[in-house]
Amino acid sequence: xxxxxxxxxIRACLEGAVPAQMATCADDGTPNVxxxxxxxxxxxxxxxxxxxxxxxxxxxxxxNPHGTLLVLHPGxxxxxxxxxxxxxxxxxxxxxxxxxxxxxGIASHEGLADVFRLRGSDVYRVEAIEAVPGQPLPAPAxxxxxxxxxxxxxxxxxxxxxxDEALNTVIDTLTxxxxxxxxxxxxxxxxxxxxxxxxxxxxxxxxxxxxxxxGCGVIGVAARERTPVRIGxxxxxxxxSHAVRRSVRAELPGLALEQDIPYPGLAQPSSQLAVPIVSAxxxxxxxxxxxxxxxxxxxxxxDALVVMAGHLGAVTELLQAPAEGGEPATAxxxxxxxxxxxxxxxxxxxxxxxxxIDDAYLIKGVAGAIFWKLAGDHVRHGRTExxxxxxxxxxxxxxxxxxxxxEARLLxxxxxxxxxxxxxxxxxxGRGRFRLVVRRALQMTEIAS
Amino acid sequence: MPALLSPRHVALIARGVSAVVGxxxxxxxxxxxxxxxxxxxxxxxxxxxxxxxxQSRQLLADIASTGRIAVVFSSPSTHETLQLKATRAxxxxxxxxxAAALAAYRAAMVAELGAIDIPPEFAAAMLACDRDDxxxxxxxxxxxxxxxxxxxxxxxxxxxxxxx
Numbered sequence: 082x083x084x085x086x087x088x089x090x091i092r093a094c095l096e097g098a099v100p101a102q103m104a105t106c107a108d109d110g111t112p113n114v115x116x117x118x119x120x121x122x123x124x125x126x127x128x129x130x131x132x133x134x135x136x137x138x139x140x141x142x143x144x145n146p147h148g149t150l151l152v153l154h155p156g157x158x159x160x161x162x163x164x165x166x167x168x169x170x171x172x173x174x175x176x177x178x179x180x181x182x183x184x185x186g187i188a189s190h191e192g193l194a195d196v197f198r199l200r201g202s203d204v205y206r207v208e209a210i211e212a213v214p215g216q217p218l219p220a221p222a223x224x225x226x227x228x229x230x231x232x233x234x235x236x237x238x239x240x241x242x243x244x245d246e247a248l249n250t251v252i253d254t255l256t257x258x259x260x261x262x263x264x265x266x267x268x269x270x271x272x273x274x275x276x277x278x279x280x281x282x283x284x285x286x287x288x289x290x291x292x293x294x295x296g297c298g299v300i301g302v303a304a305r306e307r308t309p310v311r312i313g314x315x316x317x318x319x320x321x322s323h324a325v326r327r328s329v330r331a332e333l334p335g336l337a338l339e340q341d342i343p344y345p346g347l348a349q350p351s352s353q354l355a356v357p358i359v360s361a362x363x364x365x366x367x368x369x370x371x372x373x374x375x376x377x378x379x380x381x382x383x384d385a386l387v388v389m390a391g392h393l394g395a396v397t398e399l400l401q402a403p404a405e406g407g408e409p410a411t412a413x414x415x416x417x418x419x420x421x422x423x424x425x426x427x428x429x430x431x432x433x434x435x436x437x438i439d440d441a442y443l444i445k446g447v448a449g450a451i452f453w454k455l456a457g458d459h460v461r462h463g464r465t466e467x468x469x470x471x472x473x474x475x476x477x478x479x480x481x482x483x484x485x486x487x488e489a490r491l492l493x494x495x496x497x498x499x500x501x502x503x504x505x506x507x508x509x510x511g512r513g514r515f516r517l518v519v520r521r522a523l524q525m526t527e528i529a530s
Numbered sequence: 531m532p533a534l535l536s537p538r539h540v541a542l543i544a545r546g547v548s549a550v551v552g553x554x555x556x557x558x559x560x561x562x563x564x565x566x567x568x569x570x571x572x573x574x575x576x577x578x579x580x581x582x583x584x585q586s587r588q589l590l591a592d593i594a595s596t597g598r599i600a601v602v603f604s605s606p607s608t609h610e611t612l613q614l615k616a617t618r619a620x621x622x623x624x625x626x627x628x629a630a631a632l633a634a635y636r637a638a639m640v641a642e643l644g645a646i647d648i649p650p651e652f653a654a655a656m657l658a659c660d661r662d663d664x665x666x667x668x669x670x671x672x673x674x675x676x677x678x679x680x681x682x683x684x685x686x687x688x689x690x691x692x693x694x
């Protein structure tokens with residue numbers, strides 16, 4: 082390595098595998114050395130340290146902003162010294178929330194969950210980085226980074242013409258090229274401020290349709306703050322656990338049937354990484370991966386997911402735009418096969434548009450309203466061909482606004498129907514067009530609240 | 531004068547735990563490096579930490595010019611942490627007489643780090659240095675602070691370990 086070390090070169094030193102130390106100097110000239118819980122990479126010029134206690138380090142840097150950090154490379158045991166200068170303290174926002182979530186993981190790992198509380202993120206400018214001479218271990222053989230996999234993913238995404246293809250591309254890249262065993266994509270319902278699962282891999286049940294509140298858990302915090310959240314140790318802090326599910330029954334006490342799709346995630350994850358999917362400044366959803374192993378995800382994995390989430394966001398937005406002129410609906414295949422077997426009993430609770438097929442919960446909310454319209458048109462008029470455009474224009478569906486992610490809601494409905502059984506399904510017939518395929522007679526009942 | 535450090539504190543340092551040394555220059559800019567060894571006299575009166583000169587040029591220059599020193603001793607396995615400070619630290623080149631202390635410290639640290647699954651070759655690389663590159667820094671602790679993580683971290687330790 083030639084003379085200068087960049088912060089990006091030594092991000093592995095900031096993963097917390099080996100604690101860092103910091104020297105400061107008081108006003109009266111007394112030096113102080115302290116162990117640090119967390120050195121957080123902000124960008125190439127800045128690091129942030131966790132401010133947990135009003136300790137000597139804290140007093141010192143407020144009086145004399147110069148600090149020296151000593152970090153150790155977790156692979157080679159090489160030391161680096163960072164000469165840093167205190168700039169400011171952030172007590173809210175993306176940086177603070179990312180550090181807070183990470184600290185909760187570190188704290189519970191160290192058995193200090195009750196003691197560690199993040200009061201602020203102290204941001205420092207890195208003025209110089211010194212490679213300390215020593216006798217480090219030989220560098221391991223270079224490992225292929227995720228860049229090639231991300232490049233392949235971006236290429237495939239650029240050719241996608243439907244949202245489900247795009248989601249499959251991202252899930253495939255995560256699970257196959259990057260070797261990540263558990264992954265999920267969730268989309269935002271802006272009106273309810275909840276995220277619903279549209280794709281997943283590695284879980285016993287897909288969990289498609291399961292919901293997480295914005296602000297709840299690692300996924301919800303990443304969504305609320307629009308920042309990646311990466312935890313390398315299991316945290317027992319309930320704030321970051323997705324295990325706590327809000328009971329839908331509590332919302333609708335009169336409801337007779339269970340209508341909660343269980344969150345599919347690992348019961349005891351050790352590593353989690355959630356990255357917001359943002360396009361044109363709007364939050365569209367969250368890309369999430371987890372692992373039962375500790376410290377599974379590195380800064381490089383975070384980089385890879387952020388890039389993939391960026392591409393996925395752009396593609397999702399583009400596929401959302403109405404197709405100009407639209408492809409004509411394919412005429413062939415329009416004739417529905419004669420229904421065979423007993424009629425399916427469809428029930429809808431108008432209070433929240435929840436829909437049941439033969440007592441099994443299907444879906445609720447906007448996707449429930451869409452399904453009810455499709456089934457109703459089918460029963461009353463024998464229709465099978467539909468367009469996104471008419472759904473947008475239909476007041477009964479109450480789409481929150483024109484920018485709503487209708488494609489994602491249709492995909493959710495399509496996947497829920499596929500999981501439910503073979504008798505009703507949705508097939509895409511072109512950009513912005515699809516077909517409702519029904520193999521049984523339908524009997525529809527509405528239950529008012 | 532009663533001893534500043536309790537037997538427990540003396541034992542922590544004597545058993546060979548991580549030692550990180552800090553000082554500052556005349557402009558109050560801090561300097562620091564990990565020690566390659568640390569020892570304490572049985573009465574707790576004098577502490578000696580060993581630094582590799584090639585790794586610690588600024589730190590050694592600062593100690594030489596100001597006498598100021600701060601050293602944090604911390605057990606990687608228990609997180610028990612103690613900081614000592616002094617204003618009259620002195621330097622000398624390490625010699626044959628120090629070889630046993632250096633070797634014993636290294637063996638103790640390999641065991642300490644092994645207890646938290648850090649491989650011995652990593653511990654050895656972290657502490658590696660050439661014998662003729664080692665400087666001994668000795669001082670009599672004038673102040674001590676409990677820095678075991680938690681709300682009491684930073685509390686000054688009075689004579690014989692009573693909190694002040």
